[in-house]
Amino acid sequence: MNELKEKCGIVGIYGKNLPVSKLAFFALFALQHQVYKEKDIENLKGHISIGHNRYSTSGGGALDHAQPVINMDNSFALAHNGNLPSVASLLKFLSSKKALRKNRMDSELIADVIDFYIKKGNSLEKSVKKTFPLITGAFSLVMMNKDTLIAVRDAYGMRPLALGKIGKGYVIASETCALHTIGATFSKEIQPGEMIVINESGIKSVQLAKPNPNHDVFEYVYFARPDSVLNDKLIYEVRKNFGKTLAHEFKLEVDAIVPVPDTATPVALGYSEVSGIPIEMALVKNRYVHRTFIEPDQKSRRHSVALKLIPLPQVLKGKKIAVIDDSIVRGNTCKRLVETFFKSGAKEVHLLISSPPIRFPDFYGMDTPNQNELIASHKNTEEIRKFLGATSLHYLSLDGLIKSIGLPKKHLSTSCFTGIYPIDLKERKDEVNYDVPKE
Missing domain, CATH: 3.60.20.10 (Aminohydrolase, N-terminal nucleophile (Ntn) domain)
Structure with a gap:
């Protein structure tokens, strides 16, 4: 997120x-x-x-x-x-x-x-x-x-x-x-x-x-622009597929789908197409503020989130909403957004994440934090939900992710979800802790 x-x-x-x-x-x-x-x-x-x-x-x-x-x-x-x-x-x-x-x-x-x-x-x-x-x-x-x-x-x-x-x-x-x-x-x-x-x-x-x-799966989840093509797959269509698969895996009774701009917007379109639940763009992106992930420390990141994503209380008030985003890393940004939605009048805030829990560090260019900073490395889904304060929390399954991309599993690197690293980590192997929640 x-x-x-x-x-x-x-x-x-x-x-x-x-x-x-x-x-x-x-x-x-x-x-x-x-x-x-x-x-x-x-x-x-x-x-x-x-x-x-x-x-x-x-x-x-x-x-x-x-x-x-x-x-x-x-x-x-x-x-x-x-x-x-x-x-x-x-x-x-x-x-x-x-x-x-x-x-x-x-x-x-x-x-x-x-x-x-x-x-x-x-x-x-x-x-x-x-x-x-x-x-x-x-x-x-x-x-x-x-x-x-x-x-x-x-x-x-x-x-x-x-x-x-x-x-x-x-x-x-x-x-x-x-x-x-x-x-x-x-x-x-x-x-x-x-x-x-x-x-x-x-x-x-x-x-x-x-x-x-062994293509990095996060190019499809987050990094690549929606108008880019990777391995003959248009990223926009892949992300719509994530949403469609989420809709089949988790059927929610909510009033509206709210995507976190911009990566999650195609995901929301796919979820809405299958579920019939309307989309509300109830979270507006302030285009004059830098992205939160460029901030080098957590304090700066919190302030940036508040400035960057602006909720619409008039749209949210009294509604049960399903918020769709691409991932949860530390969880702090997501927690702040959930609080913001409730303060803006939402009755229920359900979270749908278009990737599995990130439990392991990445060594190939994604630049995730140390493993102990990854919330899913030490909390299960219910514990994460409680920390975030959400009504419910649902992650896209690994099988659902791979099916949505449409490439053979053996051709995708899913190391941040599975801890299986295709390229030998050599002297950095000791940085990986495999004692993580199993779900």
Whole structure:
């Protein structure tokens, strides 16, 4: 419920006679974060560009995590979407070559290894090939030097990455919505383990690893924009399916469905379509307030929620309502909303959540809190309901979630619900506690 920290987004553009910097700006804007003012982009010239956006985290502000990563002689740049639970192989390699620098985050370590190979006389393409086996985790990467743009996706396809065409040039983006924003046409989703190389010679595909699809289920639940397409699935339709499945799993006697904007709106449409219960947009989003999940501390988050989501007492008074949202993480935001609905005159407040309880931490880029901060890691559904003060609480089942997405279960990573991690956590295994409520 807006307690998740946003994944980052990446963009890469190649094209002679194209305003690549401006196109990258608008593509990043579609991925929901304004990095530069448009006027600043006019001065950036060239035929290749890459870009990256990321919200602040509890570890520091945006500048502490700024990307793209640029090597010391400014000849190579890299942007990374995802997270590496283990960097042991990268550290070991750099240490053995006496090339290890202090206080480097995962993205910088990847760039440092690639840069090491470049300095040994290898091309960017060959350097990426040599580095790929050392990277353990979830990653979609875009990289560039003065004449080549490269995109790489991990063998699990954990994070999305799409290829598009614009004029005689090419676009790489985390989501297909960014392609549409700048007038590019969708070509394909870059496959798990695939590398795309674009330069003056044209475009080519190299398979660096055998595909082992394990797509992050939270792209469908929360992260992706509704107008994006992932694995041939329109996110809007998938979320409507969540609502339809919820309606079959939980039949409530209420007067109205109230979605928490914006992710839950398609879910509410699906629930209403099956149940026949009308939707009331009784929670209005203040578009001038930043998202709650970018706030680095809980106190700031509470104030942001109060400003961001405004209830309509005239609509709520005396009604039994079912509030639909995508997830519950800590529970504090949801608790405040339930209180707000009752204070606004609602007679009953039922909660419908379009994902299962989040009981385990994520290590692949979702950036959930420590496990002990996840309310479902130490409370069962009834205990959570009491904490929230809701009339009832219902989560979409895991089977219902998978059925609604329409992909094979083996091709989806559900680690935050199940504790089953497709990519070895290595030295971070001890951070996972499996003694959680069973329901």
